[in-house]
Structure formats: C-alpha cells, structure tokens
Amino acid sequence: MFGYEPEFVGCGDARIAYFDVGRGKPLILLHGNGEDSSYFKAQIPEFSRFYRVIAVDSRGHGQSERGSQGLSFALMAQDLKAVLDTLGIEKAFILGFSDGGNLAIKFALTYPQYVDKLILNGANVEMFRGIKPRIQLPLYPVYGLLSVLGKRSGKAAHKRDVLGLMVHPYGVKMEDLARITAPTLLIVGEHDLIREKQTREIAARIPDSRVEVFRDGDHFVAARQPARFNRTVIEFLMGR
Structure with missing residues (x-):
C-alpha cells in the first residue's frame, strides 16, 4: 500500500495496522475519518x-479490523496505546489530522x-x-439512514459506525484542554471546514x-500544500 507494508498489533478482537518507517524519535x-495512512x-x-514515522490505521479504517465493539475515540486511544506499548515506545510526537486530531486530543488527555x-x-x-454547518448538518440524515440500513447490512453498519465518529461527541470538553501540557501546534487552512473561532x-x-x-488553504493542507506543511511540522518538532 502506497509503497509501504503494514505490520499488525492485536487489540482485543481486532488487529490494528501500522506502518513503521525510518529511524529516530x-x-x-x-489520519482522518474514512481514510487511512495513505493520506x-x-x-x-x-x-x-x-524521525521514526509510525502511521496507524485507526480501528475500522484502512487495513485495521473493526472488531465487535463498535468505533469510538476512547477505544481507538486504547488501540494506539497498545501499538506504542508493543513497540516499546514510551514517548512520542503525535500528529493528527481531522478525526485523527480529535483522537490525538483524546489520547493526550x-x-x-x-x-x-x-x-x-x-x-x-x-x-x-466547531464544524461549519454546511458540512456538519448534512451528516445527520445520512447517519439516520445508515442506522436503519445497518440492521440488515454489515456494510451499512460499518459506514454508520465510521460516520458516527463525526456525529457523536467524543467525551472532550473545552475545559479539559487545560490539562494538555505538551507543546502544541494547531494547523488549519484559511478556508478550513473547522470554524476559526473553534481553532482559536x-x-x-x-x-x-x-x-x-x-493562506488559501482548506481542510486538506497536508495533501495540497505538502512542502509547506512538512516544513512547518519539522520546524516545530525541532524547536525552531
């Protein structure tokens, strides 16, 4: 897949895929909702x-299995801990995009x-x-339809669970963020689907x-402005 071969960690009744490339810290x-590490x-x-880059396919995404417990950020945070523990990693830089950013917040807390x-x-x-209404509001009728279809279709049930990550609160409130002590960089596009007020x-x-x-960026700046995105991330991690 995109030039790299996955490895797997058993997390309960699901195998979680990850790609381990490079050396160093x-x-x-x-990655984000409905995507995988190829993003x-x-x-x-x-x-x-x-750096030693470890790109994780979240539960129910990419080459990671869904398991029988449904999908939640709390469960995916447990999966990530299991991956790090298996690899003997005690501390790491964490970069999350979109839903992966939400997972990073949940994990950090x-x-x-x-x-x-x-x-x-x-x-x-x-x-x-946090999300602009033109993006968020159409999700609810789709989720409702998938909830009905999911009673008879495993494929629809899977799509329901993935979309549910964007519909249901994930157990983090604004006041919780004060407990994050790690230095943090927030990256957004000028025309992001996330409201600027939320980011601020x-x-x-x-x-x-x-x-x-x-500037002139949207939600997908890593894919569409990779040179600037990569430079910004590396400079932050190196403390420049």
Missing part, C-alpha cells in the same frame, strides 16, 4: 528522514505521559459548534500552543 501519524503519502518520505509534542491539523472539540478557542485553552493558518 517516534512520530505518530493519525500521509506526501509526508512519510520527508518525515522519515528525521487519557495517556499524557506518552506525548512529547502535539500537532493538531483541522481538529475540533465541539462538533456542532482550542489554542487559548491549551497552555503551550500556537496556531499556523495556511
């Missing part, structure tokens, strides 16, 4: 020049001892207030954080 990559195909070759620095690209905390509030709540806005 571990840098974990977490970072423009990042992995560059980042692996400096649940297992803070594992997080050195945190990069949140297009993450949100309060979905209804997240940054204001995390004690050691800053925001980088990509």
Whole structure:
C-alpha cells in the first residue's frame, strides 16, 4: 500500500495496522475519518528522514479490523496505546489530522505521559459548534439512514459506525484542554471546514500552543500544500 507494508498489533478482537518507517524519535501519524495512512503519502518520505514515522490505521479504517465493539475515540486511544506499548515506545510526537486530531486530543488527555509534542491539523472539540454547518448538518440524515440500513447490512453498519465518529461527541470538553501540557501546534487552512473561532478557542485553552493558518488553504493542507506543511511540522518538532 502506497509503497509501504503494514505490520499488525492485536487489540482485543481486532488487529490494528501500522506502518513503521525510518529511524529516530517516534512520530505518530493519525489520519482522518474514512481514510487511512495513505493520506500521509506526501509526508512519510520527508518525515522519515528525521524521525521514526509510525502511521496507524485507526480501528475500522484502512487495513485495521473493526472488531465487535463498535468505533469510538476512547477505544481507538486504547488501540494506539497498545501499538506504542508493543513497540516499546514510551514517548512520542503525535500528529493528527481531522478525526485523527480529535483522537490525538483524546489520547493526550487519557495517556499524557506518552506525548512529547502535539500537532493538531483541522481538529475540533465541539462538533456542532466547531464544524461549519454546511458540512456538519448534512451528516445527520445520512447517519439516520445508515442506522436503519445497518440492521440488515454489515456494510451499512460499518459506514454508520465510521460516520458516527463525526456525529457523536467524543467525551472532550473545552475545559479539559487545560490539562494538555505538551507543546502544541494547531494547523488549519484559511478556508478550513473547522470554524476559526473553534481553532482559536482550542489554542487559548491549551497552555503551550500556537496556531499556523495556511493562506488559501482548506481542510486538506497536508495533501495540497505538502512542502509547506512538512516544513512547518519539522520546524516545530525541532524547536525552531
């Protein structure tokens, strides 16, 4: 897949796939909703020049199995901990995009001892207030339809569970962010689907954080402005 072969860790009744590339301090990559690690195909070759890149397919995504427990950020945070424990990684840089950013937040709050620095690209905390209405509102009737179809179709049930990650709150409130002590970089596009007010509030709540806005960028700046995205991330991780 995109030039790299996956490895697997057993997490309960599901195998979680990850791609382990390069050497150095571990840098974990977490993709967005309905995607997989190939989203970072423009990042992995560059980042692996400096770091040991571990790109994880979230449960029910890519080559990772869904298991029987449904999908939730809490469960995916447990999966990520299991991957790091299996690899003997005690501390790492964490970069999450979109839902992967939400997972990074959940992980940093649940297992803070594992997080050195945190990069949140297009993450949100309060979905209804955080995502622009033209993006968020159409999700609910689709989710409702999939919930009905999912009673008879395993494929529809899987799509329901994946979409549910964008519909249901994931157990994090704005006031929780004060507990994140890791230095944090928030990256968003000027025309991101995340409301600017949400991004600014997240940054204001995390004690050691800053925001980088990509001019003329949208939600997918890593894929569409990879040179700038990669440079911004590496400079932040190197403390420049």
